Amino acid sequence: MHFRFALLVALTTATLGCNPLNGKDVSDINSCTDCHQGIEPAHPFLPEQTCTSCHGGKEDGSSMKEAHVPIPADWAEIRGTALPPAPEGFIKDFAPNQLAALDPAYLQFINPSDIRVVDKTCGVCHPDNVATMPNSVMVTNAGHYYPTLFLAGLQNDTLAQYGSYPASADSCDEAEGSVCELSTLSPSSDEEIRAAINSGDPTQLEQVAYEHYLAKNCNTCHQAGYPRNNSPGLYRSTGCASCHMLYAQDGTYGGNDPMIPKGTPVYPKTHRLTTAIPSQQCATCHFQGGRIGLTFRGIREGGFGASNTPPNAAPINETLYGHAPGYYLSDEDTTNAIDETPPDVHFAAGMHCVDCHVGSDVHGTDKVYSNSKQQFDIRCEDCHGTVRDRVVPNESGVFETAGGRPLPQLSSREDGAITLKGRVDGAIHIVPQPADMLAEGGSATESMHVAMGDDRLGFSHADKLTCDTCHTSWTLKCIGCHVSYDLRLSQIDYQTGQSSSGLTRGGRSNYSLDTVLLATSLGGRVQSAAPSQQVQMAIIGSEKFGTEDGEVLLGERVDDGNGGTKVLGKFRTGDGGRVANNGFLPFFQHTTSRAPRKCSACHRTADTPEETTRVRGVYGFGTGEFMLQGAGGVTVDGLQFLDSDGNPTTDWAYEGAGPVAPEIRQRAINVVIDEDRP
Amino acid sequence: MPLGKTVIDITSQAKIHCVLHLTWACVCAKDGVDPETSRHQPLKMEQMCLRSAQSLSYNRSVMKFAALLLLLLATLVVSGCGPDDGTPEDSLCSADEAPTATLGKGVGSAFIPYEDNEEVGIQPASQGGFGVPVLVRTTGLTAGSASVADVQLNVEEGGALVGEFLQENTGLSCRGDDIGGEVRGVVVGFDPEVYATNDDLLVLDGTTVDLVVTVIDEEGNSATVRKPVIIRVGG
Numbered sequence: 001m002h003f004r005f006a007l008l009v010a011l012t013t014a015t016l017g018c019n020p021l022n023g024k025d026v027s028d029i030n031s032c033t034d035c036h037q038g039i040e041p042a043h044p045f046l047p048e049q050t051c052t053s054c055h056g057g058k059e060d061g062s063s064m065k066e067a068h069v070p071i072p073a074d075w076a077e078i079r080g081t082a083l084p085p086a087p088e089g090f091i092k093d094f095a096p097n098q099l100a101a102l103d104p105a106y107l108q109f110i111n112p113s114d115i116r117v118v119d120k121t122c123g124v125c126h127p128d129n130v131a132t133m134p135n136s137v138m139v140t141n142a143g144h145y146y147p148t149l150f151l152a153g154l155q156n157d158t159l160a161q162y163g164s165y166p167a168s169a170d171s172c173d174e175a176e177g178s179v180c181e182l183s184t185l186s187p188s189s190d191e192e193i194r195a196a197i198n199s200g201d202p203t204q205l206e207q208v209a210y211e212h213y214l215a216k217n218c219n220t221c222h223q224a225g226y227p228r229n230n231s232p233g234l235y236r237s238t239g240c241a242s243c244h245m246l247y248a249q250d251g252t253y254g255g256n257d258p259m260i261p262k263g264t265p266v267y268p269k270t271h272r273l274t275t276a277i278p279s280q281q282c283a284t285c286h287f288q289g290g291r292i293g294l295t296f297r298g299i300r301e302g303g304f305g306a307s308n309t310p311p312n313a314a315p316i317n318e319t320l321y322g323h324a325p326g327y328y329l330s331d332e333d334t335t336n337a338i339d340e341t342p343p344d345v346h347f348a349a350g351m352h353c354v355d356c357h358v359g360s361d362v363h364g365t366d367k368v369y370s371n372s373k374q375q376f377d378i379r380c381e382d383c384h385g386t387v388r389d390r391v392v393p394n395e396s397g398v399f400e401t402a403g404g405r406p407l408p409q410l411s412s413r414e415d416g417a418i419t420l421k422g423r424v425d426g427a428i429h430i431v432p433q434p435a436d437m438l439a440e441g442g443s444a445t446e447s448m449h450v451a452m453g454d455d456r457l458g459f460s461h462a463d464k465l466t467c468d469t470c471h472t473s474w475t476l477k478c479i480g481c482h483v484s485y486d487l488r489l490s491q492i493d494y495q496t497g498q499s500s501s502g503l504t505r506g507g508r509s510n511y512s513l514d515t516v517l518l519a520t521s522l523g524g525r526v527q528s529a530a531p532s533q534q535v536q537m538a539i540i541g542s543e544k545f546g547t548e549d550g551e552v553l554l555g556e557r558v559d560d561g562n563g564g565t566k567v568l569g570k571f572r573t574g575d576g577g578r579v580a581n582n583g584f585l586p587f588f589q590h591t592t593s594r595a596p597r598k599c600s601a602c603h604r605t606a607d608t609p610e611e612t613t614r615v616r617g618v619y620g621f622g623t624g625e626f627m628l629q630g631a632g633g634v635t636v637d638g639l640q641f642l643d644s645d646g647n648p649t650t651d652w653a654y655e656g657a658g659p660v661a662p663e664i665r666q667r668a669i670n671v672v673i674d675e676d677r678p
Numbered sequence: 679m680p681l682g683k684t685v686i687d688i689t690s691q692a693k694i695h696c697v698l699h700l701t702w703a704c705v706c707a708k709d710g711v712d713p714e715t716s717r718h719q720p721l722k723m724e725q726m727c728l729r730s731a732q733s734l735s736y737n738r739s740v741m742k743f744a745a746l747l748l749l750l751l752a753t754l755v756v757s758g759c760g761p762d763d764g765t766p767e768d769s770l771c772s773a774d775e776a777p778t779a780t781l782g783k784g785v786g787s788a789f790i791p792y793e794d795n796e797e798v799g800i801q802p803a804s805q806g807g808f809g810v811p812v813l814v815r816t817t818g819l820t821a822g823s824a825s826v827a828d829v830q831l832n833v834e835e836g837g838a839l840v841g842e843f844l845q846e847n848t849g850l851s852c853r854g855d856d857i858g859g860e861v862r863g864v865v866v867g868f869d870p871e872v873y874a875t876n877d878d879l880l881v882l883d884g885t886t887v888d889l890v891v892t893v894i895d896e897e898g899n900s901a902t903v904r905k906p907v908i909i910r911v912g913g
Contacts, residue, residue: 083785090786217804228801230785230811231863232848250849250862254823262823263851264787265862288804304807305871317846322803322811324831324843324867486876489883489912491802503912505802505876540876550877566875 038256040271054112054121056105069109082492082499092266095497096164096225113240115224122240129363136364139165140182141222143371145214147653148533151581153572154207158655160370165224169368177374178367187212187493187500197545209485209539213504219494221285229266233321236284244273246281276424282353287321291476292590298343300476302329341474344592354423359405373522377403380467383431387452387462390433391418466527473593479531479638480509480628482569488542510626516601516618521586522656530587536569536630556631571630574651579636582650586657605675619665770822771852771859777818777901779893789813798907809865819895821852821859831866832890841868883911
C-alpha cells in the first residue's frame with residue numbers, strides 16, 4: 001500500500017516538476033523546505049525529523065519572517081563593538097558569555113546543538129552524551145588554565161578552578177584530578193587593574209596579567225564558544241556541531257540548498273551531522289596547544305623569519321589558522337628525499353583522530369577533570385595488545401579499552417587478524433600485534449626482541465615505557481614562552497567577546513624538532529616529555545593606570561643587541577629555589593612511527609663524558625642548547641628539570657608526572673650500547 | 679568550456695533532490711502525514727527518538743523501497759525535473775570587464791569596503807604573529823566555486839616593504855555577477871622579525887601604511903588594490 005501510494009506521489013511530483021516554488025505564489029509557501037529545497041537532511045537516520053524539531057521556528061510560516069526565529073532585540077548590545085562588522089543577527093563569532101546572554105530560542109535556531117540548548121535537541125535521543133558533554137575537557141578547556149596558574153604560583157594545587165564553561169559535578173575526587181565545580185575566568189576590569197597596581201603587591205598584578213593572558217590567548221578553542229571564524233582553518237560551530245558538522249577549510253557551504261549563499265562563510269560544508277570526522281576538523285582547535293592537529297598530519301609550525309625557517313624549507317602558502325601564508329611548513333628541507341616531519345603512521349595509513357578518540361575521551365564522563373590526560377582512557381595497547389598478549393575481546397565478543405569502554409571499531413578476522421574499521425572512509429586496517437611478532441616463529445627481528453621482548457630476567461622495555469617513548473618520529477617542542485601584558489593597548493578576550501585593557505602577546509623563544517626528553521607519565525611509565533607553559537610574564541604600564549607609558553612593572557627592560565631594547569619576562573622562584581614556571585609535561589606527540597627511535601636516543605654509545613652529558617640531557621639534566629633569558633639576569637635551561645645531583649628544579653602541574661625515577665634513569669644512563677645498533 | 683559567464687547544468691542535481699523529495703513522500707505516507715499538502719505535523723523529539731530506536735526495522739523498509747526509487751529515478755530522467763528558468767545555483771562571475779579589486783572587512787556575509795586612511799586593527803594570531811584579516815572583492819576575474827587565485831599580500835610603510843606574503847591557490851568564489859568574486863579571510867601579515875616587540879608594534883600604531891593586494895586568477899589576469907590605512911594596535 002505504501003509503495004503504491006509513494007509511486008503515485010512520485011509520478012505526480014515528476015509530472016509537475018520538483019521545484020516546489022515553480023508556479024507558486026509566495027503565499028503558497030508552507031514548509032521550510034519550500035524555500036530550503038534540497039537542503040541535506042542533517043540526521044538521515046532520523047527521517048521523521050523536521051526542521052523545527054531541531055531549529056525551532058515555525059514550520060508552516062508563510063514567510064521567512066514568520067518562519068524564522070526573530071533576531072533578538074538586544075543582539076547588537078550583546079555583540080558589542082569589539083567584534084568585526086557583521087550582518088544583523090550574526091552570532092558565529094560570539095564568545096561563551098555572549099552566547100549565554102542570547103535568547104535561547106535564537107541560539108537554538110542558529111545552532112540547535114549549542115551546549116546551552118542541546119538538551120532540547122540532540123539530548124533527547126543522546127541523553128548520556130549530552131549529560132556528560134559540559135564536563136568534558138573539550139568544553140571546559142580546563143587544562144589550559146590551571147597549569148599556567150599553578151606554575152605561576154597563583155594557585156597552590158594542581159586542580160582546575162576555571163573553565164570556559166561553568167561545569168559542575170555531583171562528586172569529585174582530588175586524587176583523580178576531578179573537581180566539583182569550574183567557574184569561568186573573565187579579565188579583570190580597569191578598576192581591578194588599578195587596584196592591583198596601587199597595591200604594590202606583585203602577586204596581585206601577576207594575577208591580573210595571567211587572567212587577561214588566559215582569557216585573551218587560550219580561550220578560543222572549546223565547544224562552549226565560537227572561534228573567530230574569520231580565517232581559513234578556523235571555521236567551526238559550537239556544541240555537538242563543533243565536531244559532528246564538518247566545515248570546509250574556507251568555511252563555505254557546498255550543499256544543495258539554494259537559500260544558503262555559496263562562497264560566503266560561516267556555513268558547514270553540507271547540512272549533515274556525521275561521526276565520520278576527518279582530522280582537519282579536529283585541527284580547527286588542535287593546531288594550538290600541543291599542536292597535535294598539525295604534527296599528526298605532518299605539518300610543522302614555522303613562525304616566519306630566518307630564525308624559524310630553515311633555508312630550504314617548503315612553506316605552506318596559505319592563510320591558515322589566522323596566520324599569514326608561510327607560517328607553516330610541510331618539509332624542512334626540499335633538497336633531500338627525506339620528510340623530516342612526516343605524518344603519524346596512522347594518518348599516513350588513512351586513519352583519523354576519531355579512530356582512537358571516541359566515547360568518553362571526547363564526550364567526557366560524569367566527572368569534571370582538570371586536564372585531558374585524566375579524562376582520556378585510550379592507550380596504544382587497547383588496539384595493539386601488549387608485548388606479551390594480543391588484544392582479546394570481552395565475553396560478549398566486544399573489544400574494549402582497559403577502562404572498559406567498548407571499541408566497536410575493532411574486530412577479529414577469521415584468520416585471527418585484528419582489524420580496525422576506519423570511521424571516516426570505512427577502510428579496514430590490520431592492527432599489528434607485537435605479541436604475535438615476538439612469539440616463537442613470529443616476524444620480529446633481533447632488534448625488536450631486544451627492544452620489546454623479555455630479556456633473561458624477564459624485563460621488557462614495554463614494562464617501564466609507553467609505546468610512544470620509542471615510536472615517535474619527531475617532536476614539535478616549543479621552548480620558553482615570552483608573554484607580555486601591555487597596558488598601553490587593549491584587546492578582545494574570548495570569554496566575554498569584549499575589549500579590555502591590556503594586549504597580551506606570547507611567542508616561543510626556541511623550538512626543537514629532534515630533542516629527546518623523557519619523564520614519568522601519569523600512569524607511572526616513562527614517556528616522551530615536552531616543555532609546557534614555560535611562561536615568562538612581563539607587565540608594561542601606561543599613563544591610563546597611573547604609571548609611565550612603557551614602564552616595566554614586572555620583568556626587566558634590557559638591551560636587545562641591535563641598538564634597541566626589549567622586555568624580558570620574569571621566572572618565578574618557587575619552593576626551595578625551583579624555577580617554578582619552567583614547566584614540562586609527559587606528552588604523546590602524535591607522530592607515531594613504525595620504526596622506533598634508535599637505542600642511542602636514550603642510551604650512551606660510549607663511556608665518555610660527552611656521551612654521558614648528552615644522555616643525561618634526555619632525562620632532564622639540561623642540554624645547554626636552549627638557554628632562556630629571564631629578568632634579573634636569570635638564565636634557565638629550557639630543557640632542564642633536574643639539577644646535577646638529580647634534584648627537581650621545577651614544579652610539575654600534572655599530579656603523578658615528574659622526572660624519570662632515579663633508579664630507572666641511572667640504570668638507563670649506565671647502559672652503553674653498540675653505536676651501530678639500530 | 680568557455681570562461682566568463684557560464685550556466686552550470688544542475689538538472690542532474692535537481693533530480694537527486696527529487697529522489698529525496700520522494701523519499702520524504704514515502705515517509706509522509708508511512709506516517710500518515712497529509713500527502714496532498716506535504717505538511718508535516720511536527721513530531722515531538724521524544725516520538726522521533728522512539729522511532730529512531732526502531733530504525734533498523736524501518737531502514738529495512740527503506741532498503742526495500744530503494745529498488746522502487748531507482749525505477750522512479752528512471753521515470754524522472756524521462757519526464758524531467760529541473761527548475762524551469764534554468765537559473766544557475768552556482769554561477770561563475772563574469773571575466774569580461776576590466777579587472778578590479780576592493781579591500782574590505784567583515785565576517786559572515788558582511789563586506790564593508792575600507793575607506794582611504796581608515797583605522798584598521800592588527801589582530802594577534804595564536805603562537806605569535808600579527809596581521810590584518812581582509813576581504814577582497816574582484817571584478818573582471820574568473821571567480822566561481824571551483825576557481826582559485828594566487829594572492830600577493832604586501833604591506834608598505836613610507837614606500838618600503840615591511841611585510842610580504844604569498845597566498846597560493848586560494849578560493850575565489852563568485853558572489854554574483856552584480857557583486858563579483860571574493861577572497862575571504864586572508865591575512866596581511868607584518869614581519870614578526872621587524873615588529874619583534876610591543877614597542878616595535880607601537881611605532882606602527884597610528885601610522886599610515888599601504889595594504890597592497892594583488893589577485894591573480896587562473897588565466898593569469900590580475901587586479902591590484904592599494905589602500906592606505908591607519909594601523910591601530912590592539913582592539
